[in-house]
Amino acid sequence: MTETYQITVDPIGAEITCREDQTILDACLRAGVWVPHSCTHGTCGTCKVEVLDGEVDHGASSAFALMDIERDEGKTLLCCATPRSDVVLEADIDADDEAPSHAVEDYAGTIVALEDVAVDTRRVIVELDRDMTFDAGQYMAWQIPATRAGGASGVTRTYSMANPPSQGRRLEFQIRRTPGGVCSDGWVFRDLAVGEQVSLAGPYGRFTVRMRRTEPAVMIAGGTGLAPIASMIKRVLQDETQADRPGPSRILLYQGARTRAALYDVELFRDLATRHPDRFVYRPCLSEEEVTPELEAQGYAAGLVTDVVAADNASLAGHVAYLCGPPAMVEAAMKTLMSRRLFPRDISREEFLDESNRHSGGLRSPLIKR
Ligand SMILES: Cc1cc2nc3c(=O)[nH]c(=O)nc-3n(C[C@H](O)[C@H](O)[C@H](O)COP(=O)(O)OP(=O)(O)OC[C@H]3O[C@@H](n4cnc5c(N)ncnc54)[C@H](O)[C@@H]3O)c2cc1C
Ligand code: FES
Structure with a gap:
C-alpha cells in the first residue's frame, strides 16, 4: 500500500x-x-x-x-x-497578489492540428477534455508515452501555452526540435498525429504577465521562447476581460532567430502592430542573414536580439521586461537590460532548461532571483 x-x-x-x-x-x-x-x-x-x-x-x-x-x-x-x-x-512564499493561483490538475487532450511553422518548429493544437484556467505565460507538463521514452513511464516534458487564457480549452504549443530529444525528435516531430490522445498536467510556473504593472514592457524571445510571450501579448492586446487591469502601457517585442526561415508568426505580430500602433512595436531580429535595405524597410533588424535591444534603447529605465528562450540568450539579455538601467526586480524570465542543463548545471547568474 x-x-x-x-x-x-x-x-x-x-x-x-x-x-x-x-x-x-x-x-x-x-x-x-x-x-x-x-x-x-x-x-x-x-x-x-x-x-x-x-x-x-x-x-x-x-x-x-x-x-x-x-x-x-x-x-x-x-x-x-x-x-x-x-x-x-x-518556503520562500512572497505575498504577491498577482502570483498565479490555479490548482494543477490532470487533463486529457486530443491533438487537433499540427503545423510546421518554421525550421524545426511545429505548432501543436490540443483540445482539452474540459476548460482550464491559467495565467498568460504558464506551461503544461506533457506525459510522454512509455513507448516513446524507452519503456519508462512517468517521463514528462514541459511546454508553454501560446494562446491567451480566454481560450482555456484549445491550447496552442510551439515546439522546437532538439536533435536526439526524447519528446521533440522522438515523438512530436516523428509520429505525433492529429487525433492522438495526450495526457497533460498543469498549469505550472510564475513567468506571467503582471497586469497591474502599467509601465512599458520590453519582451525578448529566442526561438520557441516566443510561446509564453505570445500568450502574454495576446492577453494584453486581445483579451476583453481587462477593463480593471490595464497591463503594460506599451510593448516592445524583440523576436530573435538566425534567419527568416526560423522566424514564425511574423504576420500575426505585424498585424497587431498595425492595429495597435501606440501600444505595440515589433522587431524581428536576424543574426545570421543579411538584412538588406528592403528587409530593413519591413522592420527587420540585423544582429543578435540582445545587440539590437542595446542599439535601439540607450536607456530602459522605467520599463519592465520579460525574457524567454535558451539559457544563454536569457543570460545575455539580463546583462543587456541591466546595462540599460533595468533592475533585476523588474525583469521576469524563463529559461527553457532541458536535460543537458540538468546534467551540466546550465548558466545562472548569482545576481538574479527568479
Ligand atoms: C518551463 C519550461 C517551458 C518550456 N516551454 C517550451 C516551449 O514552449 N517550447 C519548446 O520548444 N520547448 C520548451 N521547453 C523545453 C522543453 O521542455 C524540452 O526541454 C525540450 O523540448 C527538449 O525535450 P526533448 O525530450 O526533446 O529532449 P531531451 O530528451 O530532454 O534532451 C534534451 C537535450 O539533453 C541532452 N541529454 C539528454 N540526457 C542527457 C544526459 N543524461 N546528459 C547530458 N545531456 C543529456 C540531449 O542529447 C538533448 O540535447 C520548456 C522548458 C521549460 C523548463
Ligand atoms: S522548479 Fe525545482 S529545481 Fe526548478
Whole structure:
C-alpha cells in the first residue's frame, strides 16, 4: 500500500497530504498551495526550501541545483523531493497578489492540428477534455508515452501555452526540435498525429504577465521562447476581460532567430502592430542573414536580439521586461537590460532548461532571483 504523509508549509501553515511516490511540489500545487517553482525538473533551484522537520528523498535533483552541502544543511528541491515521514518545511512564499493561483490538475487532450511553422518548429493544437484556467505565460507538463521514452513511464516534458487564457480549452504549443530529444525528435516531430490522445498536467510556473504593472514592457524571445510571450501579448492586446487591469502601457517585442526561415508568426505580430500602433512595436531580429535595405524597410533588424535591444534603447529605465528562450540568450539579455538601467526586480524570465542543463548545471547568474 502506498503511504501518505502530512506536509506542513511554513510560514503560511498550510497542511496538505502527499503520497510517498509524489513530489511535494506536485502535492502542494494540486492542493492549491502555491509555492515557488520554475523548471519542475530539478535544474533551476527555484523551488529550494528548508526542511525543518522530517525526512525526504531528494530524488533526481541536479547536483548543481542542490549541492551536497545544502543537502547536509537540510535543504531540498520540492519538485524532486518525496516524503519519507511527515514533513515541516519553510518556503520562500512572497505575498504577491498577482502570483498565479490555479490548482494543477490532470487533463486529457486530443491533438487537433499540427503545423510546421518554421525550421524545426511545429505548432501543436490540443483540445482539452474540459476548460482550464491559467495565467498568460504558464506551461503544461506533457506525459510522454512509455513507448516513446524507452519503456519508462512517468517521463514528462514541459511546454508553454501560446494562446491567451480566454481560450482555456484549445491550447496552442510551439515546439522546437532538439536533435536526439526524447519528446521533440522522438515523438512530436516523428509520429505525433492529429487525433492522438495526450495526457497533460498543469498549469505550472510564475513567468506571467503582471497586469497591474502599467509601465512599458520590453519582451525578448529566442526561438520557441516566443510561446509564453505570445500568450502574454495576446492577453494584453486581445483579451476583453481587462477593463480593471490595464497591463503594460506599451510593448516592445524583440523576436530573435538566425534567419527568416526560423522566424514564425511574423504576420500575426505585424498585424497587431498595425492595429495597435501606440501600444505595440515589433522587431524581428536576424543574426545570421543579411538584412538588406528592403528587409530593413519591413522592420527587420540585423544582429543578435540582445545587440539590437542595446542599439535601439540607450536607456530602459522605467520599463519592465520579460525574457524567454535558451539559457544563454536569457543570460545575455539580463546583462543587456541591466546595462540599460533595468533592475533585476523588474525583469521576469524563463529559461527553457532541458536535460543537458540538468546534467551540466546550465548558466545562472548569482545576481538574479527568479
Ligand atoms: C518551463 C519550461 C517551458 C518550456 N516551454 C517550451 C516551449 O514552449 N517550447 C519548446 O520548444 N520547448 C520548451 N521547453 C523545453 C522543453 O521542455 C524540452 O526541454 C525540450 O523540448 C527538449 O525535450 P526533448 O525530450 O526533446 O529532449 P531531451 O530528451 O530532454 O534532451 C534534451 C537535450 O539533453 C541532452 N541529454 C539528454 N540526457 C542527457 C544526459 N543524461 N546528459 C547530458 N545531456 C543529456 C540531449 O542529447 C538533448 O540535447 C520548456 C522548458 C521549460 C523548463
Ligand atoms: S522548479 Fe525545482 S529545481 Fe526548478
